[in-house]
Amino acid sequence: MQVDAFAVEDFPNLAKYAGYTSTSKLRVCIATEEILGPVRNGGIASTYYHLAKGLAARGHEVHVLYLKGARVENETPQHWIKHFAEFGVTLHYLHHTSKTIIGPSHNWQGRYDAAYNWLKTQKKFDVIHTSEWRGGLIYALMAKKLGLAFQETLFIVKTSSPHLWNRHYQMQPIAKRDLLPASFAEQKCVELGDIVIGGSAHLLCFMRHVGYRLPSATYVQPNILDFSEVNVIDRRSPRRAGEKVHTQELTFFGRLEMRKGIELFCTALDLLEREGISPKAVNFLGKYGEALPNQNNEKVADFIRRKAKNWSFEVNCVTNLNQPEALSFLCSRDMIAVMPSLIENSTMAVYETLEHNVPFIATNVGGTSELIDSQDHSSCLIEPTAFQLAERLKHALKDGHQIPRASFSNQENLKTWYGFHAYLAETFDKKSVNDSIAKLIDPSLFNAEHRQKSIIGNLEVIVLLRENESAMAFVTSLLADPPDTVSVLITDPALEDAGFEVVEYLQNKGISSKLCRFIGFPAGEAFNHTMDASEADACILCDGTAVHFASDFCADIRVAIQRQQNTLFSSFVELPDNKIIMPIGSDVVSEVVFGNSVGASVVCVPKNLIEQLGGLQPYDLRFGLLQEFVLRASKEHGIDLLVIPECRLTSPFELENIIQNNAHASYLRSMPLIENDNIAYRKLALLPHTGSGSLKFQSKLYRDKKRRDDEPIWLVHADRSRKLGNRWSKVALGLDESESRILCVAIGPGERFLSVNGTEQQMSLLSQAGEATLHFFDIPKDWPEGERYNIKFHLVNKDRTRTQFIRVIKLSTNVFAAVSGGVILDRDAAESMFSRHDALFKIPGIAAKKLQSSLDIEEHKVTEPAANLDVATARFQERRRPFLSVGRVLSMLRLKRKFLRLLRGYSGSPIKASIPPKELLALNPTHVEGWAWDRRDTSKKISVVLEVNGVVLAEAKADRYAERFGSRNKKLAQHGFMLLVPKEARDESAEVTVKVKEDGSIVRNGKLKYLSEMLVAQ
Known part of the structure; x- marks a missing residue:
């Protein structure tokens, strides 16, 4: 694990709300990647399950939005809907978007977009709970900060397990690249949350240390766990905290993976075995995790099996239990639980063992110590080394081990959580919801928002003409939701006439506009001069005219600048064929590695940021100027890009006309990382990245002269x-x-x-x-x-x-x-x-055998087996073969094929196409195969059609590789075709014909009839 370079600070808690009661009720949504039921166990899953159940029991209307969709680890999706309904909770499975997303992560962004749209279309929720893990509500939170949605909803973000934290403390790289943008979304969910509640101060301090900007309303409160709802069978004598327990049984309690300390635990057992001090039994209680990197990616089960060969004690792996069954196992007899994690936030295993008075030994990492009474730290907490664990286990086995005490009362914790929600319900009922939420978040922010609302919201569009073709379409798009003024920039003398035409058109439509000539100047300087001279409240910069405004873009920007004057703004962009450019924000790494994190070349800059940010780079480059500007604003000034999660921009062009990954554009996007005092960072940032295209070979390098460019x-x-x-x-x-x-x-x-x-x-x-x-x-x-x-x-x-x-x-x-x-x-x-x-399974013998098997099963269900069945008779019946066996059927078919080959002649022209006779020997055929080519031009692909009674019902190209067709001429192997046989052809009166589409000729053996379950050539 890592050694922390930061101190753990104190945060306020929610204790003042403990015991608060109210007759008012909330409408609550819990949007989560995990919850008990659809998943077997886990910290996030347990917390939100207990929260949902507890709030519903107190009369609140509770909905759970399961972000993974209708995929569950056990039972069926419908089963869990019914299960949650039994205690008054409505479970919804999120339907992921079918749109084609162009962004850093198609997978995660599709989920973020679907979650936003689902929440937006629901009746208003008073409170939405979510975890930062995987960043599921980033777009919903952006919409709220922009003032576009959810203004009367309080977002409460629980900090759980951000991927950056996970990788840091396990000292592992981010192996799955699409978790780079997900990691950014996790950060933004914390920063954009109205209220953040962490289970430990340690995780919150880590977040602050690595660059998270925690909101003012950030609290630490133990996770909510109502164990009265967990059916645990305790077979031990009554146990109490502080009591010493003597036992010779150890149980590793937690997921069986590296992060939970599986290797550290097994090494400690090796040390005990070496000293001749070993327990009588060791249990591994938890689900199997990923393979172990330090063990050459050995599977955990194989690792335990290999280690156990050298142990003299009993070893059991219990890996299939849900939470109640796992806790019942721990409480079935006295045993010492061991949780030697390398890092934890607020580990569920410690909550569970504390509540059920199970003695345990844990590592003093992360937020674990915050859950345990300080007087018991020395007895139950160790440093994460195998030596210290072995020493503590040695003493526990010899002298017994004390049951640790909790640093908090779980009953008081439940009262705090439920009281907090009662307070929210009453406050929302008595006062303006907007004002109540603003004061909960930060009173000073509340007052600032009221001051900002005096802004009128004048907008100036500053557009640089790059081409003639799309200029008029761009200015026409402004008419539906016009800005206050438009400045048209010209740097290329060839576009001057187009500039005059555009300005004249806008003026005739009543929109104030002007032509700004910067002939010979770099594009960056043209933008900077115009922004500096602008008197509008915000400038919308458009580098080129390929991206057009859709309805409500300017309206949304006007709302946004009243709420957020210290951020930049952009929007989704709708492209042809149901594609969407979906930016995620000013994440430098996602932009460098994948591209499209910032989005298309349209960015809105509030007036008060223009001087602070210093303008665009003074370069005359076609792509990347605005992206570099946005990323530099984030790196040097902490100014974020917030994205309107709607398609308020549109383009009739394909992606390559809007965004290009050429060398200059890639360099510009990497500049925030390149411009670094440390030369090592500079060189690292200059390396080519997959997203930039630098590491990809050109397509032609994979092709020989015979392969067309459009051929896969x-x-x-x-x-x-x-x-x-x-x-x-x-x-x-x-x-x-x-x-x-x-x-x-x-x-x-x-x-x-x-x-x-x-x-x-x-x-x-x-x-x-x-x-x-x-x-x-x-x-x-x-x-x-x-x-x-x-x-x-x-x-x-x-x-x-x-x-x-x-x-x-x-x-x-x-x-x-x-x-x-x-x-x-x-x-x-x-x-x-x-x-x-x-x-x-249409061969009579096999079909009969399958039917008989089904009848036997049914008979077995209603008839008791004879108690005195003769064993010899039973064995004989077991061996007895059916009269028409598979082997005999296949043998008969071979004879039939030989006979047909003798009878069947050849007809038609062999020049164009053929169905070889042996291709027509299947019973109840599903398809017909053959070859077709133009031997004068073998690169040409012939099309073949199948007609039934003169009507074409199937068509295929002869472009399949079939080695058997090349026995006489190897080239023919490249020209196979397959036609599916339609049901209309399975009529003995039907005329079936296979023809070459190009000239209408009938292929050889192409006149067919359906006789006796076979297609035969006439």
């Missing part, structure tokens, strides 16, 4: 089979390289869903036959280059969840790599897996 390139393991080894697999993933398409095969009952980086995505059903399905997911064209996408396909039923995984890396434009621990099926293998299952 996929890199997969060359030495791995693309065929399925286990023919009875229930779930498989495949890849159709020609279409950049993930194929998902599932066989059996259950729900199918696909997720990308943890977010569920929409799949399309390609084909279905009984319990077999073939879905596909097209790789989005707008996925950023250099990013990794973890794709999981799940088949979920009551018994189990089956999952297949594939990781896709976008290397360059239309160039991808795909890796997986399992088989990545090619298109033929994925489709044949589906069709084989369909055909196999």
Whole structure:
């Protein structure tokens, strides 16, 4: 763990509200990533579960917004809705956005946007509780600070476990890159919260130490845990705090992972074993965590198993219990709980052991000591080293161990939490909600807000013309919600006429405007001179005219500058094809690594900040000037960018016309990090980053002369089979390289869903036959280059969840790599897996066997087995084969194929296309395969259609690779096609014809009839 470079300071608590009562009630929402039920256990989950249940019991209207969506660790989503309803709480699963998000993190920002929109559309909540963990309400909090929403709602942010804190104390890098912007969102949720309540002063002081600006209304209060609602069975003799307990059983209590000290604990046990002083039994009580980096990424279960080989005592791993069952295990007999964490905020394990009088030994890290009476620190707290833990365990096993006392009364803590909410309810009823919230946050801030409301809100748009094409569309967009004045900047003499036209148009529409000629001057200087001369309350800077104003942009800015004069403002930008540029704020790291953290080149600057910030860089660069300005304002002056979480800006252009990641733009965005007194930081900031495109190869480097620019390139393991080894697999993933398409095969009952980086995505059903399905997911064209996408396909039923995984890396434009621990099926293998299952279970013998199995199960349910069943007879029946076995059926099919080959002749032209005879031998075929090409131009891809009674019902391109078609001519292997057989073709009176689309010719063996469950050539 890390050694702290800061002192822990005191914070006020909420004790003055203890016991407060009121008949007034609140409407409360708890927006959380975790809560007991959908997840098995955890600190955040426990706290919010008890808060929801306790507030509902006291008559408040309580709603829980579960930010992860309808994905639960046990039971079903509907089960937990009913469970919460039983004690008066309404559980909502957040539906994540289907928009294509262009920003630092598609995954997390989609969740943030969905949470904001859900809250915005609900009836007003009086109080919204949330944790900073993962930053779920950043956009909702921004909307409140801007004065655009939630003005009569109090946001209470609980500090829990920010990712930066987690990585710092575990001394590990941020392995998942999309947690960089999530870490920024965590910080902003704390800074933008109305009231912040921490479980420990230690975490709050860490936040302040690393740069968080804590709000004035920041408190420390132990987490709310109402153990009267937790059904714990205690089989011990009555125990009380301060009593000494003698036992020879130890229990590691907590998640089995590095942060909770699993390695430290096992090393301490090694030391005890070495000295010949060992317990009789050791239990590991908790869920398995991630693999252990210090043990070559060994799984925790394997690590414990390896260590246990050298121990002489009994070892038990108990990993599947929920909170009540886990606590009942601890209280089933006397044992010493051990919590040797490397870092903790306000650990749930200590709350639980204190409440149930379980003796424990814990490490003196984070906020743990704040929960324990100071007189017991020396007996139950140790430094986080294996030696000290072994020494304390040695004494505890020999002399017994004292049950520690808490530093607070849990009953008084409950009274404080419930009294605080009673006070809020009564205050909101008796006084103006706005005024009440403002005074709770900070009275001085409240008065300042009233002074700011005298601002009129005059706006001046300062736009630099960069091109002719979009200039008139830009100024037209101003008419719906016009600013007060417009200044049109010209630095390029070629655009002077366009400038005159724009100004004249605006003046004719009644908007005050002027042309500002800065011919030959850098763009930065043109902006700076115009801003300095402006008399408006705020200037909206527009670098170019590719981004247009939508309705209410100026109206929202006018509201925002009345509430916040010390911030910069921007907005989401709507693009074609349901895409949205979604900035997250002035996070330098996210902008450097991913881009689009600041957003498009439209930023509003309040007048009072213009002189303070010093203006734009005096450069004449097309992209990056405004981004550098925003990031420098944050780094040097602490001025944030707040984002209007609505599409108040729009553009008809694609992203590359608005934002470009060229070398100059990347340098400008990195300047806040480059301009550093330490040369090491300067050099580090000058390194190319994935987001800037510097590390990505050009697309042409992956292509040979025969590959077109628009043709996808996929890199997969060359030495791995693309065929399925286990023919009875229930779930498989495949890849159709020609279409950049993930194929998902599932066989059996259950729900199918696909997720990308943890977010569920929409799949399309390609084909279905009984319990077999073939879905596909097209790789989005707008996925950023250099990013990794973890794709999981799940088949979920009551018994189990089956999952297949594939990781896709976008290397360059239309160039991808795909890796997986399992088989990545090619298109033929994925489709044949589906069709084989369909055909196999339509063979009479197998279908009969499956039916008989079902009948046997039903009979077993209603009939008791005979007690004196003859064993020999039973074994004989077990071995007895059905009359029509799978082997015999397949043997008959082989004979049938040979017979058909003799009878079937060839017709049609062999020049264009062919369906080889052996491709027409499947029972109840789901598809027809063949090849088609123009041998005069083998790069051309022929299209083939399937007609039924003269009507085209299916079409496919002959661009599939099928090795079997290349037996006579290797080139033919590149020109395979597959047509799905529609149900209309399964009529013996139907005329089925396969034709080449280009010239209408019938392919060889392309005139077909459906006879005796087979398609045969006429």
